[in-house]
Amino acid sequence: MERVRKFESDVQLIKYEVLREVAKLAMEGTLEEKKDDIQYVIDPGPEPRTRCCIYKEREITKERVKLAMGGDKDIKGIVEVLEVACDKCPLNRFFVTEACRGCLAHRCSEACPRGAIHHINGRAYIDQEKCIECGRCKEACPYNAIADVMRPCRRACPAGAISFDDSKKAVINYEKCIQCGACIIQCPFGAIMDKSFIVDVIELLKETKKNDDIHVYAAIAPAISSQFTYAKIEQVVCGIKKLGFHDVVEVALGADMVGLHEAKEFAETVEEKGIVTTSCCPAFVSYIKKNYPELEDKISNTVSPMIAISRLIKHIDPKAKIVFIGPCVAKKGEIMEEELKGDTDYVLTFEELAAMLDAAEIDLENCNDGELNNASYYGRIFARSGGVTEAVAHTIESKGIDTDFRPVKCDGIKECDKALKMAKVNRLNGNFIEGMACVGGCIAGPASLHHGPKDKNEVDKYGKLAIEEDINSSLRIFEVQDINLDRK
Numbered sequence: 001m002e003r004v005r006k007f008e009s010d011v012q013l014i015k016y017e018v019l020r021e022v023a024k025l026a027m028e029g030t031l032e033e034k035k036d037d038i039q040y041v042i043d044p045g046p047e048p049r050t051r052c053c054i055y056k057e058r059e060i061t062k063e064r065v066k067l068a069m070g071g072d073k074d075i076k077g078i079v080e081v082l083e084v085a086c087d088k089c090p091l092n093r094f095f096v097t098e099a100c101r102g103c104l105a106h107r108c109s110e111a112c113p114r115g116a117i118h119h120i121n122g123r124a125y126i127d128q129e130k131c132i133e134c135g136r137c138k139e140a141c142p143y144n145a146i147a148d149v150m151r152p153c154r155r156a157c158p159a160g161a162i163s164f165d166d167s168k169k170a171v172i173n174y175e176k177c178i179q180c181g182a183c184i185i186q187c188p189f190g191a192i193m194d195k196s197f198i199v200d201v202i203e204l205l206k207e208t209k210k211n212d213d214i215h216v217y218a219a220i221a222p223a224i225s226s227q228f229t230y231a232k233i234e235q236v237v238c239g240i241k242k243l244g245f246h247d248v249v250e251v252a253l254g255a256d257m258v259g260l261h262e263a264k265e266f267a268e269t270v271e272e273k274g275i276v277t278t279s280c281c282p283a284f285v286s287y288i289k290k291n292y293p294e295l296e297d298k299i300s301n302t303v304s305p306m307i308a309i310s311r312l313i314k315h316i317d318p319k320a321k322i323v324f325i326g327p328c329v330a331k332k333g334e335i336m337e338e339e340l341k342g343d344t345d346y347v348l349t350f351e352e353l354a355a356m357l358d359a360a361e362i363d364l365e366n367c368n369d370g371e372l373n374n375a376s377y378y379g380r381i382f383a384r385s386g387g388v389t390e391a392v393a394h395t396i397e398s399k400g401i402d403t404d405f406r407p408v409k410c411d412g413i414k415e416c417d418k419a420l421k422m423a424k425v426n427r428l429n430g431n432f433i434e435g436m437a438c439v440g441g442c443i444a445g446p447a448s449l450h451h452g453p454k455d456k457n458e459v460d461k462y463g464k465l466a467i468e469e470d471i472n473s474s475l476r477i478f479e480v481q482d483i484n485l486d487r488k
Helices: 010-028 031-042 054-068 107-111 136-140 152-156 182-186 198-208 222-226 233-242 251-273 282-291 293-298 305-316 330-334 350-359 377-383 387-398 413-424 456-464
Strands: 079-081 094-096 117-120 123-126 146-148 162-164 170-172 192-194 215-220 247-250 320-326 346-349 407-411 432-436
Touching: 010 031, 010 054, 010 198, 010 350, 031 054, 054 192, 079 170, 094 123, 107 117, 107 136, 136 146, 152 162, 152 182, 182 192, 198 215, 198 320, 198 346, 198 350, 215 233, 215 251, 215 305, 222 233, 222 251, 222 320, 222 377, 222 456, 233 247, 233 350, 247 251, 247 305, 251 305, 251 377, 251 387, 282 293, 282 330, 282 413, 282 432, 293 413, 305 320, 305 330, 320 350, 330 346, 346 350, 377 387, 377 456, 387 407, 387 432, 407 413, 413 432
Parallel strands: 215 247, 215 320, 320 346, 407 432
Antiparallel strands: 079 192, 094 146, 117 123, 162 170
16 A cells, blocks of 8 residues: 555656556546546645646646546557656756866867857857757866756667757657657656556456456566565465456466577577577567667567467467556557557556555555466566576577577667677677666566666575476476467
8 A cells, every 4th residue: 555655756656646546536437527636636735746836737647647548549659758747857958067167278169060169258158059969069178067967868768769849848759769668767857658558457357347258367577576565476466366357377477488489499590590689678679670670680589478478378268358567668569569469458567556456445465365376487587687598598408409509688778789789790799689678677667666776686586486497397287389479
């Protein structure tokens, strides 16, 4: 419940409050008629909580409610900018500080390609109308007297997808955006937010009460081990079932399937391709397609663990509907990809799950234990950087697959970009690239319940609690050979 949750900032708290109120009204069946009342619940006034006035706060909350209800359907991206909330960042990126010594060399103005720097009484000044934010003046200054105050969202975006319009509002270029969600975390005013399927999921769960032909399964990402720190994972499973889910299944079981399939695919295709990249992280896959299209054929054709477990469940239970729950924003985009539509029905984040549990007044600490023992150690460690590599290496060794496996583990898009650059010019010292968009892996996803440093050892501890010791053991009772694990 709210009393045991710790929020990192007002940004995270307000987002949670909006999601909770939207969920509560959706559960009651009064959302459409009462959605405009949410702004008064979140921002009762008369004094504002965080903004200049109560009226602006309420306007921002109205926009948050829209995104919590699915956002703008005409915008193809999952991440949207709340224009009314985007107004407090510095408008100009570079400015001259008091450290300027008025030197004679004038290297700053000499370096400027647009003549945007002039000198008055020896001191440098930047004409912001001419400045193109190239940063050459900062690099040239011998006193480090020019400050770079790049907006947090733009600095965080690894794909260079954020720019600013004439009114200095942030704009997302969806042709470049990889939906990693880094901008959501870094915006200190909460002006960037992801669309939510929380209302769709609640309506689906309500439908199951009237229709026995619908079984809604919650597929829980292995990153669950680092989330609900105030309750045991088994209690979280119990709480999810109380929401009305038919059953709760580990996506880590899908990871076991992927580890097996990916190892076999690697052995069969690496000689022809030269290099194979992982396909588990949709943001990484999107980054390759948008920035290194010449390497697109190197991407593994194996589906992600989310898609794998969804296909397995629907193979076993034709009445199944699947809701993936994890820390990833990009997964919301993945389920909309043409070749994957219909596999996973909806995606919820851990933030949205917490809001739903509280809206339903489910206290995890008082929940009885529930089981979550579907996967192996190797499937569970997919949640951290290096986990996919270990699973593939384990499979190659345990299955006696004859292949030359030389992995390159990339932790975050910056490392991925370096490896892809080397692969592009055939200078990569390896033949298998594991790519994770988030530094640390999925446990550091943008929709985590907390964004501090994550201890990968916690994931390993969770993995070691698995009843099944290896991938072969976890899949022994399933006819996985009947499941298509190819993207195309």
